[in-house]
Amino acid sequence: MTPSPSTPSPVGRRFKWAAVGLAGIALLTTTACDKGKAPPPATPVVEVVEAVQRDVPIFMEWVGTMDGNINAVIRPQVTGYLVKQNYREGDLVKKGQLMFEIDPRTFEAAVDEAKGIRAQKVARFDTTSANLARIKPLAEKNAVSQKDLDDATGAYQSAKAELEAADANLKTAKLNLGFTRITSPITGIAGIAKAQIGDLLSPSGAELTTVSSVDPIKVYFNISEQEYLKVATAASAAGKTPEDVPLDLILVDGSTYPHQGKVAVLNRQVDVTTGTFKVASLFPNPNNLLRPGQFGRIRATMKVVKGALLVPQRAVTEMQGKFLLAIVGTDSKVDIRPVVVGDRIGSDWLIAEGLKPGERVIAEGTQKVRPGMTVETKPFVPAAAATGTPGKAAPGPAAAAAPAAKE
Numbered sequence: 001m002t003p004s005p006s007t008p009s010p011v012g013r014r015f016k017w018a019a020v021g022l023a024g025i026a027l028l029t030t031t032a033c034d035k036g037k038a039p040p041p042a043t044p045v046v047e048v049v050e051a052v053q054r055d056v057p058i059f060m061e062w063v064g065t066m067d068g069n070i071n072a073v074i075r076p077q078v079t080g081y082l083v084k085q086n087y088r089e090g091d092l093v094k095k096g097q098l099m100f101e102i103d104p105r106t107f108e109a110a111v112d113e114a115k116g117i118r119a120q121k122v123a124r125f126d127t128t129s130a131n132l133a134r135i136k137p138l139a140e141k142n143a144v145s146q147k148d149l150d151d152a153t154g155a156y157q158s159a160k161a162e163l164e165a166a167d168a169n170l171k172t173a174k175l176n177l178g179f180t181r182i183t184s185p186i187t188g189i190a191g192i193a194k195a196q197i198g199d200l201l202s203p204s205g206a207e208l209t210t211v212s213s214v215d216p217i218k219v220y221f222n223i224s225e226q227e228y229l230k231v232a233t234a235a236s237a238a239g240k241t242p243e244d245v246p247l248d249l250i251l252v253d254g255s256t257y258p259h260q261g262k263v264a265v266l267n268r269q270v271d272v273t274t275g276t277f278k279v280a281s282l283f284p285n286p287n288n289l290l291r292p293g294q295f296g297r298i299r300a301t302m303k304v305v306k307g308a309l310l311v312p313q314r315a316v317t318e319m320q321g322k323f324l325l326a327i328v329g330t331d332s333k334v335d336i337r338p339v340v341v342g343d344r345i346g347s348d349w350l351i352a353e354g355l356k357p358g359e360r361v362i363a364e365g366t367q368k369v370r371p372g373m374t375v376e377t378k379p380f381v382p383a384a385a386a387t388g389t390p391g392k393a394a395p396g397p398a399a400a401a402a403p404a405a406k407e
Helices: 009-035 105-140 146-178 225-236
Strands: 045-050 053-067 070-074 080-085 098-100 180-181 187-190 209-213 217-224 247-248 262-266 277-283 295-312 316-317 322-329 336-344 346-353 360-364 378-380
Touching: 045 322, 053 225, 053 336, 105 146, 217 225, 217 295, 225 277, 225 295, 247 277, 295 336, 295 360
Parallel strands: 045 378
Antiparallel strands: 045 360, 053 217, 053 295, 070 209, 080 098, 098 180, 187 209, 217 277, 247 295, 262 277, 295 346, 316 322, 322 336, 322 360, 336 346
16 A cells, blocks of 8 residues: 555654754754853953142141130139029130129128227227327336336237238138129130039039130140151241141031131150140130030141142052052053152052053052953042932042141
8 A cells, every 4th residue: 555645654754853853963062162152251340530630738637626725713712602603604704704602691790890800909009009109208208117118019019910910800801702702714615513502612612613715725636756857847948937837727527617726835845655745726716616625637738749640549559669550541451550659648649750640540440450451441439438428529539638648
């Protein structure tokens, strides 16, 4: 029987399955070859900063603590009960302004008593004085004995001494009465009262408050021997003394105080425990903005570098005593270049030689590049700026001068 045309023969079926197998092998071989071929390497992405030329002040900086130029501690000078407070805490008080009152009645009585005793002494003094005036002429004529003259003279001198003592007692009583009215010895800011109405005060007790003169205000800071020598050398080169170097005050909010200060006192010796000099500077404070206890940063400008180029310190690589920068050219290729560095200024480094204005320096990703490598760039964002306050522009790596590194 002849097979139907629609039914393949056994030979045809074997040929068909062989063809399918060869096609599968070819497909697997092609897939395996594709998997064995390595993909082209990705272009590394680096963060760059542009070298911008600017005038950079080189300065030194220290943490300072503010204090009153004069701090007058207010204490009672007599014992008595506090009956009145006559000032508002934290306000400006004038010299001689009444601040506290102690119950004066006991001291008024003491004044009255001293006046009465003095009156008695005055009467006795007048009597002895008149008696002596009568005895003296009689003694010259030998009308009275020498003993009578001596007795009259002694009584007069005794009465005179008693009157002087009575005068002193009356003066003391009046002073004590005056001490019941406690006034400010200076013009300044008055602190919080440490005594309450009704407290029994005494000279040996606690202070009542403190009045601080704050215009000008005093700012203390410590400076090392090495820093002092740098300041003194820079001042001498400018024909000045360290006391003539102008000082800036940076407040805790980062703003610069509008009035410059100057060194007022440099301690005569180094503190052996810290190796530093204690320095007191004075800043004008016409509006009483600054108060004792505040902190700030004292800044002294040593010099100004004209046309300086700054890069982040992280962009500089040190290798075998040489300093290198990775520069990205206009063709996006990397050039590793030796440079000469200057002062370290905050988180930046001043480049003295080897860098031109406008060149792009790799600040992040230097470990991923080689000379001649093509890279993709994006602007460098400092870590502090990346985590800063939203909506506030972050300064660039060389946006502002910073204190020179303290070696």
